[in-house]
Amino acid sequence: MSTATIHPGKVGHEPAPSGxxxxxxxxxxxxxALTLDHKRIALLYxxxxxxxxGLGGFFAxxxxxxxxxxxxxxxxxxxxxxxxxxxxxxxxxxxxxFMFIIPAIPAILGNFALPLxxxxxxxxxxxxxxxxxxxxVGGGCFFVIVLLKGILNALFPALASFWGAGGxxxxxxxxxxxSTTTTNSAVVEATFGAFILGFSSILTGLNFIATLHMLxxxxxxxxxxxxxxxALYATSVIQILATPVxxxxxxxxxxxxxxxxxxxxxxxxGDPVLYQHFFWFxxxxxxxxxxxxAMGVVSELVSTFSRRHIFGYKFIAMSSLAIAFxxxxxxxxxxxxxxxxxxxxxxxxxxxxxVAVPSAIKTFNWVSTLYKGDIHLHTPMxxxxxxxxxxxxxGLTGLFLGSISLDIHLTDTYFVIAHFHYVxxxxxxxxxxxxxxxxxPKITGxxxxxxxxxxxxxxxxxxxxxxxxxxxxxxSQGMPRRYATYPDQFTIYHQLSTVGAYIMGxxxxxxxxxxxxxxxxxxxxxxxxxxxxxxxxxxxxxPPHDNFPVTPEAGDPYDYSQWDYVSPEVGYVxxxxxxxxxxxx
Amino acid sequence: MIPTLAQLGKxxxxxxxxxxxxxDIDFLFYFIYWISAAAFILIIAAMIYLVLRYRHRPGxxxxxxxxxxAAHSTTLELTWSIVPSIAMAFMFWYxxxxxxxxxxPPDYAMEVQVxxxxxxxxxxxxxxxxxxxxxxxxxxxxxLILSSQDVIHSIFVPAFRMKKDVVPGRYNIIWVKADAxxxxxxxxxxYFDLYCTEYCGTNHSNxxxxxxxHDSTSFTKWLDEAANxxxxxxxxxxxxxxxxxxGCAQCHSTxxxxxxxxxxxKNNYGHIHDMRDGSKVTVDENYIRESILVPGAKVRAGFxxxxxxxxxxxxxxxxxxxxxxxxxxxxxxxxxxxxxxxLDAKPGESKPGDAKPAEAADASAPSNAPSNVEKH
Numbered sequence: 001m002s003t004a005t006i007h008p009g010k011v012g013h014e015p016a017p018s019g020x021x022x023x024x025x026x027x028x029x030x031x032x033a034l035t036l037d038h039k040r041i042a043l044l045y046x047x048x049x050x051x052x053x054g055l056g057g058f059f060a061x062x063x064x065x066x067x068x069x070x071x072x073x074x075x076x077x078x079x080x081x082x083x084x085x086x087x088x089x090x091x092x093x094x095x096x097x098f099m100f101i102i103p104a105i106p107a108i109l110g111n112f113a114l115p116l117x118x119x120x121x122x123x124x125x126x127x128x129x130x131x132x133x134x135x136x137v138g139g140g141c142f143f144v145i146v147l148l149k150g151i152l153n154a155l156f157p158a159l160a161s162f163w164g165a166g167g168x169x170x171x172x173x174x175x176x177x178x179s180t181t182t183t184n185s186a187v188v189e190a191t192f193g194a195f196i197l198g199f200s201s202i203l204t205g206l207n208f209i210a211t212l213h214m215l216x217x218x219x220x221x222x223x224x225x226x227x228x229x230x231a232l233y234a235t236s237v238i239q240i241l242a243t244p245v246x247x248x249x250x251x252x253x254x255x256x257x258x259x260x261x262x263x264x265x266x267x268x269x270g271d272p273v274l275y276q277h278f279f280w281f282x283x284x285x286x287x288x289x290x291x292x293x294a295m296g297v298v299s300e301l302v303s304t305f306s307r308r309h310i311f312g313y314k315f316i317a318m319s320s321l322a323i324a325f326x327x328x329x330x331x332x333x334x335x336x337x338x339x340x341x342x343x344x345x346x347x348x349x350x351x352x353x354x355v356a357v358p359s360a361i362k363t364f365n366w367v368s369t370l371y372k373g374d375i376h377l378h379t380p381m382x383x384x385x386x387x388x389x390x391x392x393x394x395g396l397t398g399l400f401l402g403s404i405s406l407d408i409h410l411t412d413t414y415f416v417i418a419h420f421h422y423v424x425x426x427x428x429x430x431x432x433x434x435x436x437x438x439x440x441p442k443i444t445g446x447x448x449x450x451x452x453x454x455x456x457x458x459x460x461x462x463x464x465x466x467x468x469x470x471x472x473x474x475x476s477q478g479m480p481r482r483y484a485t486y487p488d489q490f491t492i493y494h495q496l497s498t499v500g501a502y503i504m505g506x507x508x509x510x511x512x513x514x515x516x517x518x519x520x521x522x523x524x525x526x527x528x529x530x531x532x533x534x535x536x537x538x539x540x541x542x543p544p545h546d547n548f549p550v551t552p553e554a555g556d557p558y559d560y561s562q563w564d565y566v567s568p569e570v571g572y573v574x575x576x577x578x579x580x581x582x583x584x585x
Numbered sequence: 586m587i588p589t590l591a592q593l594g595k596x597x598x599x600x601x602x603x604x605x606x607x608x609d610i611d612f613l614f615y616f617i618y619w620i621s622a623a624a625f626i627l628i629i630a631a632m633i634y635l636v637l638r639y640r641h642r643p644g645x646x647x648x649x650x651x652x653x654x655a656a657h658s659t660t661l662e663l664t665w666s667i668v669p670s671i672a673m674a675f676m677f678w679y680x681x682x683x684x685x686x687x688x689x690p691p692d693y694a695m696e697v698q699v700x701x702x703x704x705x706x707x708x709x710x711x712x713x714x715x716x717x718x719x720x721x722x723x724x725x726x727x728x729l730i731l732s733s734q735d736v737i738h739s740i741f742v743p744a745f746r747m748k749k750d751v752v753p754g755r756y757n758i759i760w761v762k763a764d765a766x767x768x769x770x771x772x773x774x775x776y777f778d779l780y781c782t783e784y785c786g787t788n789h790s791n792x793x794x795x796x797x798x799h800d801s802t803s804f805t806k807w808l809d810e811a812a813n814x815x816x817x818x819x820x821x822x823x824x825x826x827x828x829x830x831x832g833c834a835q836c837h838s839t840x841x842x843x844x845x846x847x848x849x850x851k852n853n854y855g856h857i858h859d860m861r862d863g864s865k866v867t868v869d870e871n872y873i874r875e876s877i878l879v880p881g882a883k884v885r886a887g888f889x890x891x892x893x894x895x896x897x898x899x900x901x902x903x904x905x906x907x908x909x910x911x912x913x914x915x916x917x918x919x920x921x922x923x924x925x926x927x928l929d930a931k932p933g934e935s936k937p938g939d940a941k942p943a944e945a946a947d948a949s950a951p952s953n954a955p956s957n958v959e960k961h
Contacts, residue, residue, distance in 0.1 A: 178786065181736065182786065184787075271754065313657065353677050363628060364665045367631050377636070385636065396621035399617050399673065402676070403617065406613050408684070408687065409748065412782035412783065413782065477743065478744075480781070480790075484790040531647075
């Protein structure tokens with residue numbers, strides 16, 4: 001390995017020698033559908049996962065539209081309207097959780113960036129990577145079947161006697177014995193879909209762990225790994241340890257529903273609360289599958305756009321592992337009112353507060369990173385700041401829910417809905433979009449329109465707050481969740497929330513427009529438009545099929561001292577100055 | 586300071602408390618609320634200040650290389666780990682303490698059995714009285730023993746800060762002591778709202794009820810009336826009241842052809858209906874009784890088998906009353922008493938107790954339904 005490869009970025013916008021990049025490397029359908037290239041798989045995921053997001057968003061708007069008035073809004077007949085609403089909130093939750101937010105950052109941004117950040121040619125197991133995508137597609141197909149059956153049954157009721165009930169109205173949590181006894185839902189198809197989607201998640205996690213262990217380049221010790229990779233590592237550990245529990249739980253549920261084996265249904269000798277333990281043993285850690293990668297993205301963005309070293313590197317890295325570990329021990333806080341023993345309630349409450357500490361550490365470190373920075377408010381940075389804002393609200397409102405006596409009042413109300421939307425949607429979605437904008441030039445080779453991008457972000461941010469902040473208020477006043485109708489005193493909050501949802505929907509539409517128009521109208525992206533020192537920016541733009549002709553050597557990913565800004569067209573260029581003396585942070 | 590600040594938030598946040606748990610939980614709410622507000626303002630103000638202060642101005646030179654500020658400080662890290670931890674330790678302890686109280690019913694508490702069923706509540710009192718609404722005496726501990734007949738429900742009274750899942754196959758227990766009168770509502774009555782907060786199907790959002798708070802005299806009076814009213818009521822009137830109280834109305838309308846979940850009760854009795862298995866059934870007393878106790882035995886075509894059994898939840902006298910009321914909703918039901926020619930009595934001697942022979946004499950009405958049912 002020659003030292004020249006450490007500084008491959010002398011010229012900013014420099015196509016790979018042959019003009020070959022991963023986008024034009026093979027143009028046949030099969031070269032995409034059967035690709036083993038992590039970058040193409042990331043793009044396949046991007047299209048699939050964003051379609052799921054669009055679908056889940058449509059369900060959300062249906063929900064908010066129904067809730068605009070307490071009377072049936074979308075249909076005249078109450079029972080049909082309530083059934084429709086129950087379908088919508090279930091499908092919204094199931095699609096958003098299983099098909100969008102769990103794969104969003106790891107499978108799209110992680111798949112694209114992780115090997116590049118390691119200076120590697122691909123992930124450790126490219127075939128497994130493709131298999132993970134097709135597990136996602138397979139699981140998604142079951143969800144589509146559930147949805148189509150629901151629609152067709154509604155149009156032609158006679159079909160129900162032919163292939164059984166369609167749609168899903170159990171809630172995304174599939175609580176027993178409702179889910180094992182309802183005759184109104186395609187429960188088996190939906191749970192089997194979630195079961196398969198779980199394998200997609202497991203395979204991605206497995207792949208990332210192997211890749212991070214085996215393929216780190218020269219110079220990249222564990223503590224010189226970009227924080228996004230630390231976050232993905234912690235996420236992957238959760239994915240491979242927790243997801244199998246969900247798989248087992250869902251299989252038990254299917255067994256109970258089809259074979260009438262008594263596991264969860266008390267009328268068959270089972271215990272409904274056991275299901276909740278099993279379910280949350282996965283689904284609480286899954287919350288960290290959703291948020292940890294978002295925290296990793298924000299760590300990258302805050303440091304890069306402040307043009308200074310991330311503050312408290314080791315604390316951020318270790319807090320990811322701490323969250324992953326403690327995250328396994330707090331599932332019982334979903335069961336405070338279930339009849340779980342008081343001792344268990346108390347222990348779970350205590351452990352829940354422990355998770356708050358590493359989350360707080362990250363937030364403080366991000367804000368400290370701004371100090372004496374040289375802050376560039378590009379669109380990804382706007383998203384990162386929005387994420388910090390929303391995550392602070394989401395995190396702090398978790399304190400209300402961690403306190404047992406107060407949780408008893410607040411649980412199963414809109415307070416909880418607002419809390420987890422601030423975390424899941426506010427933090428994860430906005431960090432995901434920030435990351436997407438950040439890596440967009442590398443992914444597509446095009447720059448997007450900055451002013452348009454920031455405006456869309458701010459509109460979505462305002463819509464987000466208008467949607468969910470009123471939900472804290474009505475939740476504390478007692479508005480129960482999963483209600484298709486409500487007492488009059490909550491009308492004003494619901495209407496604000498509905499208006500907010502449409503504003504947010506409009507913001508998301510602008511985001512889509514901005515990104516798509518960049519493909520046509522965007523100027524060519526330089527190799528390193530942001531001046532980041534992590535390795536993906538040293539690959540050509542867009543990267544060639546096998547990423548790097550020679551494996552680059554890694555330095556401190558947050559040392560920006562060698563990168564000089566030239567012009568918008570050329571971006572940042574690496575100088576010959578020696579790097580800043582490395583100190584262990 | 587905290588209570589004063591709490592007054593500020595009162596209109597917006599937690600509802601007025603009406604139980605002894607309220608002040609404690611509200612204190613914790615506002616304690617966390619103001620700590621969070623302070624932390625939020627601090628973090629966001631710092632963020633905004635730093636962004637404005639260190640913003641890169643267009644055209645300005647990039648950061649001179651090598652002028653990087655410190656990238657870590659163990660002192661700072663420990664400070665912002667430990668200080669929040671202290672506040673959180675207090676939150677945990679306070680919430681834990683409050684929870685222990687909520688979980689320990691006093692042994693002098695009056696017991697009320699609470700039954701959840703899709704989609705209605707039944708509250709049963711020690712003297713046998715039962716009601717779809719919760720009635721509690723003021724300033725007296727009431728222990729609620731919760732059970733479900735079908736799926737998981739959850740009982741929630743925001744004004745009492747009280748919630749617990751109602752789980753099939755086990756008894757969950759909560760207690761409450763109301764210490765305030767309920768406000769006047771738009772219908773002129775005084776009550777608090779009670780919600781089901783665990784999703785339980787189609788009509789989950791209407792599985793709501795009311796909580797009445799009585800002083801001890803009116804509570805005793807209410808208990809007595811609730812236990813005995815049915816003995817003094819006409820069966821058809823009792824049936825109408827039971828229709829509303831026992832949850833029938835959640836699924837069965839009284840408008841012709843209007844389906845909520847199950848078939849309408851209007852013009853149901855006496856008519857011939859198609860069943861799901863292809864058979865035809867004339868709705869008579871025994872069919873109605875069977876449908877109440879074993880709902881899946883004969884299900885009407887076009888409907889799902891979703892009704893829960895009322896076995897053990899309705900007494901015979903109540904079933905009879907409901908059947909009588911269903912009959913009164915049908916054009917094939919018995920005619921009102923004053924429309925019968927009184928065959929036995931001489932003119933001017935009609936007595937209400939003589940209704941049954943008169944009913945039997947009418948060819949279109951089935952004979953002697955109530956006594957027939959009583960045999961089961």
